[in-house]
Each structure stands twice: as C-alpha cells, then as structure tokens.
Amino acid sequence: MNTCLFFGQELHNTNSFPSLEKQIKPINKFGVKIYDDYVNLNKLEDPQVLDWFKAQDSLAEAYFSENRLFNNFLVKFEEYQNREKTAIRLIEINEKGNYFFIKYDEVEAREKLYFKEDVNSKAVEIFDPKSHGEITYLKPSFDGLKVAIGFHSDKKFSSIIRFLNIETGEFYQDQITNINPSFGGIEWLPDSSGFIYLYFPVIDQSSSGYKKNSYSVIHKLGEDPNLRKEVFGRNNIVNIPIDFYPKVKINSSADEYIIGYSASSNDYYDAYIAKISDLLSGKIIWEPFFKIKHKVFTTEGVVRDNQFIFRQGNNLGNQISSVNIISPNFNNPDLLAEGTLENPINQLALNKDNVYFSKSKFGVEVSLWKINDKGRIIQLKPPFVPGYATFFGGTITSSLIGVELDGWTSNYTRFLISGNDSLFEEGLQVETFYPEFKNLISEQIMIKSHDGVEVPLSLVYDPQTLKGSLNEVFIYVYGAYGESLSPFFYPIFLNWAAQGGILAFPHVRGGGEKGKIWHEQGQKLFKFNSWKDLIACTEGLIQKGFTQKGLISLYTSSAGGITAGMAVNERPDLFSSFIAEVPRLNPHGLESSQTVSSTSYLEYGSVKDSLEYIGLVKMDPYYNLKIGKEYPATLIISASQDDRIPLWDSGKYVAKLQSITNGNIPVLLDIDYQNSHDNFGYNDIVKLYSKIFSFAKNNMSGKQNRY
Structure with a gap:
C-alpha cells in the first residue's frame, strides 16, 4: 500500500526542505523485505520530480551564496588555479x-x-x-x-x-x-x-x-x-x-596482430587475437587468446617480436609474464618478475629494448624497475620517492619512454628515462612553486580493523601547527574496483593541511593497495570490510590523539559513496559532516534498474543471485538510513549529465535523510546541470572544491553556521 507524507519545516531562518510526496514501494525478494520510500524519484521525466530537484539545487546554492567561508576558499583556490594556467x-x-x-x-x-x-x-x-x-x-x-x-x-x-x-x-x-x-x-x-x-x-x-x-x-x-x-x-x-x-x-x-577484449569493470578479461593483414583484407578471423581465469590485467599486454608480455594477477603481489605468440600457454607462462602482498606490481610498459614496471608499497611508495634484453632486473633511481607513477611514450618501435611522478607533498613532474637508466626532467611544463606547503610532511600508519587486519592510513599535515587532539581532519576515502588511493599533489587539498588541519587517506579494502586480494576482500559479500576499515581508521585517529569527535569531515566520490555512506550509517557520531561527489548511494536500486547498463554487478553483486542480493541490500546507504539516529551535516553533489549514476540515486538518499533529520542539520543536494560523472570544466573545479571544503570547515564542532 502506498502512503503519502509531506514534510518541510523551518530551517534556521531559511526556507524549508522542498516538499515531496513519499511513495513507498515494498520489495520482497529471496526472503528479504525492504521498502523504497521514494520510488517516484525514478521518474526523472516527471515535471514535479524535476521541480523537486531544482528546488533542492536552489536550496544548496542559497546556502553557499550566504557562506563567508565558501567565498574565502573560492578566492584562495582561484589563486592556485591561476598559478597553474600555464x-x-x-x-x-x-x-x-x-x-x-x-x-x-x-x-x-x-x-x-x-x-x-x-x-x-x-x-x-x-x-x-x-x-x-x-x-x-x-x-x-x-x-x-x-x-x-x-x-x-x-x-x-x-x-x-x-x-x-x-x-x-x-x-x-x-x-x-x-x-x-x-x-x-x-x-x-x-x-x-x-x-x-x-x-x-x-x-x-x-x-x-x-x-x-x-x-x-x-x-x-x-x-x-x-x-x-x-x-x-x-x-x-x-x-x-x-x-x-x-x-x-x-x-x-x-x-x-590485433587483440580484442571482452571488457567489463573486472580486472581480467577474455581476449581474442587476429592478424592485422586479415583485418585489412576484410577477412578477419578471431581466435581465442586468453580467458578471465588466466588473470591477465585488463589490456596490459604487448606483443613484441614473438612474445606476448603482460601483467598477471596471482595470490601474492602480481607478476610480469610472457608467452609465445604462436603457441601461447597461459597456464604456464614464463615468469619475468614478481611482486609481494605488501609491494605488488601495479603497472607495465614496454619500449623496443626493455620491459618497465612499477611496484607500490601499500599504495603510497612507488619503486621503478627495468627488465633488460638479457632478463636482468634493474631498479631505477628517481630523484625522490614517488607515491604515484605512470609510464608514457612506450612503444615497440622506439626507445623513447618516460614516467610521470607525483606524491602527497612532491609536485607532479614528468621525466624521460635515458638509455643508462637515469631520469631527467622532460621540461615540457613550467614548474609551479608553492612555498606555502614547504613544511608539510606525509606519513603512513597502520590501523587494526574489526577483524585484526592492518589497514594503511596516510596522513598529511604541518607538524609545526598540530594542536594536540584538536586538529580538524578531512578524510578522503574510496575503496572500490581495485583502485589504489595513490598519493597526489593538489594545492586545493594541501591548503587544508597548510591551514593547520590534517588530511587523512584510509587505504581500505576494495582498493588495490595490497594487491588483488585486498580488492576482493572489499567486493560483493565482503564489501562490509570497506566501511569497517574506514570506521577503524577514524577511531584510530581519535585513539592516537590526532583529533576528536566533531572535528572529522568525511569526503568521497563515485563508488566510494558505498564505503563512506555505510560508515556514516553505522557510526554517524564519528563524523561532523559527510560530503559525497557523484556518489553511488543506492547500489541495490541501480542494479535492479531496467536501464542498468554497466558491469558494476561484477564489483557489488547481482540481484539475480540470492547471496549477492543480500549483500547488495546490506551495503546500500539509502536503504540503511534509520529513523532515530543523529546524522552529520550532509552535502551530496550530483551531475544531471552523469552517464553512470542517475540523479535519482542521490535524490532518494537526500529525500530520506531530510525526512529523518527534520531540518535539524543541513542536508543539501547540489546539482551540476552542465557536467558529467568525471568531466568538470576548468573553472568548475574551483567552485566545486570551494563548496566541499567550506562545508567541511563550516560544520566542525562549535562552528555550525547551518543556514
């Protein structure tokens, strides 16, 4: 039976939350009964629904138009951006x-x-x-x-x-x-x-x-x-x-040869191979090449001479392997190099002479390596210990190859690799200086999670400005698709640390910081490890005296919405604010949608599988919001042009949370009507992060200037 509920209470001398008719749809599948409270928001073509979204966006814009901190951040971030204009x-x-x-x-x-x-x-x-x-x-x-x-x-x-x-x-x-x-x-x-x-x-x-x-x-x-x-x-x-x-x-x-891939959101694909000559003659014949079971990472493989050289997953820390292209044996390939659980191989590149690869210790300390034509493994020596690296320019017809290096406190720089293995700056870009960040340091600590597993936690701060346990912390978490939260030098983020705060980056399960197993332990039925790792890291910051409750803002984006949203659902008391950009907050709803068009079920689970279905419900932040809990101030930023996560995903979460909080805290839905999931314009970035950091700062303990 559908019921109707209208709400909208006064919020600190401003307009009420936009009114919305609640239409409840009971869902009973595999013995699990849930209620979709706002099924009407799926109808994005409905004029009333569109008006509701516009009213939500107007409320958010009004909040920021009157927000002094937002304008301060805007000026500062524009200055950073202007330094980078070249x-x-x-x-x-x-x-x-x-x-x-x-x-x-x-x-x-x-x-x-x-x-x-x-x-x-x-x-x-x-x-x-x-x-x-x-x-x-x-x-x-x-x-x-x-x-x-x-x-x-x-x-x-x-x-x-x-x-x-x-x-x-x-x-x-x-x-x-x-x-x-x-x-x-x-x-x-x-x-x-x-x-x-x-x-x-x-x-x-x-x-x-x-x-x-x-x-x-x-x-x-x-x-x-x-x-x-x-x-x-x-x-x-x-x-x-x-x-x-x-x-x-x-x-x-x-x-x-040309290689065809049956690509998905998985790390491994089925692949087929054909001759270029047959392709050009119009008589292409595809032959099976390797299967998902052979654990060849996505498209990370290159044919050189008569060898196919590729990065391969294993139960330790990945490896570089090789097979003969004429008679490939992927069940027993030649081993060229291998990583470890703590220091897995995470990237591969080739030029005409050598094979290059990188390892990443706990996702934040990168080392660079070369395999020469005699099979000898040689470690390269970059000018600083990078937290992130990616190769460029490698091709089997040329000796040219380079690498981009980055870190929490080391600015992004491109280097070319010489024949004698030395790295020298490419010189294409003019270096931008940020003397205000010279005192910042980064460190990584280990936090025991709910099951005793140690989770890496990266911190960036100025040791000269620490205030005991009164430091304001900005957490950024992701934890999905095996993607490591690698170090990046970004002035807009570093400003938080330069002003006396702490940046915290939990490397939770679901990411790739400890190899493929780390990813699998945060997938599907094990997704709970992702948000429990985040909770443990947050508690660890408090227990180690870095901060205290009321001074911790949580930020995430995209698939990280599940990790962060469920951590907020289970422990709302830990966070002063929750900020999510184009987040996935209703994974059960998206996987159940008739227009679902991605392979995300490989990451989260399928509604067609009884066990995975239960997992989807348990990881769904929207369905797991509970009446009676005191949630933190919340800012959800969505994009109307998003091709991956529809607007109703965030809309339902915000509508339900607004009905629970009854206007006691700010719950805002800010909608970008110009950009898509991950494609923001040059000037839009400044405005976006000015909103994010001002909302975080504005809602620290004792600083709530809600509306």
Missing part, C-alpha cells in the same frame, strides 16, 4: 616522438592545441578550438600527420571525434559520434589510414538498451562514417555479453 594537459606522444598537447594561451585567455616535432623542438599552435568548444580527447596517428580530437556532444554520454590534418590544418570530413573515449577511444591502424573504435548503438539513458550491444567498427578516412563495418563484437565466434564492451587494442605501426 600548465599543459592531454599530452600525447606518438611513436615518432611527436608531441601533441593542450596549453592555455594567456594572451587570448583560452586553451589551444600545440604540436612539437620532438621534446626539444619549438611548440607550434595547430588548432584553436574557440568555435568548437573544449577539447576533451586527443589521439595522434602513428605517422604524426593526423590527430583525433574529441569534443563535448549535446548527448549526455557520447562525444564527437573529428580528425585534423596536421599538414593542412584542416579537418577531414569524417565525424564520429556514439563514442565515449572513457570506454574505448580511437585505435589507429598501423598504416594510419583509418582506425577502429567502440560504437554504442543506444546512447539514450532512458532506453533499456542504453550502452548495451556495443561493437567495434573499422573506419577508413574518407569513407561514410555511417557504414560502420563491424570487426569485433556481435557474432557467435566471440560471444560477448550484451553489457560487456568489445574493444580492441593496436599498440604500434609494427603490430602484426
């Missing part, structure tokens, strides 16, 4: 060593596309996007004569890709739509005459076919883009599930 982004290097990148033009106050023949050459402007909008994607061809350029589309999910002729400065007629580079971009053919891309037939988020039945197509420049010649995806030979993504990989102009 920064370069979307740097792409092809195998000839040509550089393509986006750089801000201070004279004309906008970004442009530049080209350098090599790292030591002069940068030349090759495209001004003033009449096209912001550039979101770049992929140069192997021959250096063309570059694929991505732009925003009026469609929520799809981008528009055009192709610039470097010699003439003109665009080719070809224009590709129904493509999302986040799922699979442009893979140039070895001769650069065309490319392969992942095509999505349905990009309407309201359709049941949304993002499903995608397939890879080959396109030669000059042909009609609407021909869409399928090369991998919808046939009985490869048999790829409709919600997986059949994408391909071509590494270099010298490649003789």
